[in-house]
Amino acid sequence: MRIIKIFSVISITAIISGYCDRGGDLFDAIISKNTDKAEAALKSGYDANCTTTDGVTPLLAAVNGKDISMVELILKYNGNPNTTYGGASPLYFAAIANCVECAQKIISYGGRFLADPVQISYLKNYKHTESAFWQSIISKDSKKN
Numbered sequence: 001m002r003i004i005k006i007f008s009v010i011s012i013t014a015i016i017s018g019y020c021d022r023g024g025d026l027f028d029a030i031i032s033k034n035t036d037k038a039e040a041a042l043k044s045g046y047d048a049n050c051t052t053t054d055g056v057t058p059l060l061a062a063v064n065g066k067d068i069s070m071v072e073l074i075l076k077y078n079g080n081p082n083t084t085y086g087g088a089s090p091l092y093f094a095a096i097a098n099c100v101e102c103a104q105k106i107i108s109y110g111g112r113f114l115a116d117p118v119q120i121s122y123l124k125n126y127k128h129t130e131s132a133f134w135q136s137i138i139s140k141d142s143k144k145n
Contacts, residue, residue: 027052030061035069039077048079055085059106063093068101081111089114091137098128103137113137 026046029038038058042048051057059079062070075081082089091113094103103111115123120138123129129138 026050026058027061030058030065030067030070030074033065033067033070035067035073038070039073042073042077048074048077049083057083057085059083059090060085060093063090063099063102063106064097066097066099066102068099068105071102071105075105075109081106081109082114084114086119087114087116088119092119092123095123095129095134095138096126098126100133103133107137113140 026038026041029035029041048058057079059071059074059081060083062074081091085093089112090106091103091111092115094100094106095113123134123138128134
């Protein structure tokens with residue numbers, strides 16, 4: 001069992017265990033922004049949709065790191081662009097991190113903005129989410145939730 005800090009934005013500690021079989025190596029690659037190591041892990045059978053005991057997926061960790069190359073790699077290996085953490089999709093976390101390129105890549109793979117009303121309200125704490133780009137995503141997909 002390994003304990004690693006993943007989401008600085010929401011300050012959670014993820015415990016890598018059986019939920020993410022051998023996933024520690026994949027998460028280590030994501031956190032260190034080593035796309036070659038991450039791709040080798042994914043090619044060898046690591047699950048792009050595995051979750052830590054806290055529910056963090058590789059895609060969420062890559063979005064948190066604002067690493068567009070890693071986001072694209074995970075999506076290429078069938079990472080789910082609509083998986084949720086606490087009810088919020090990777091697009092929600094891209095909005096918090098202000099990673100426009102991450103959001104664009106997630107959308108290109110069919111990602112939607114999923115969040116509950118409290119989470120959407122929380123975005124008001126982030127001035128950058130008032131931009132036309134973020135508002136178009138938040139308002140468009142929020143109506144579908």
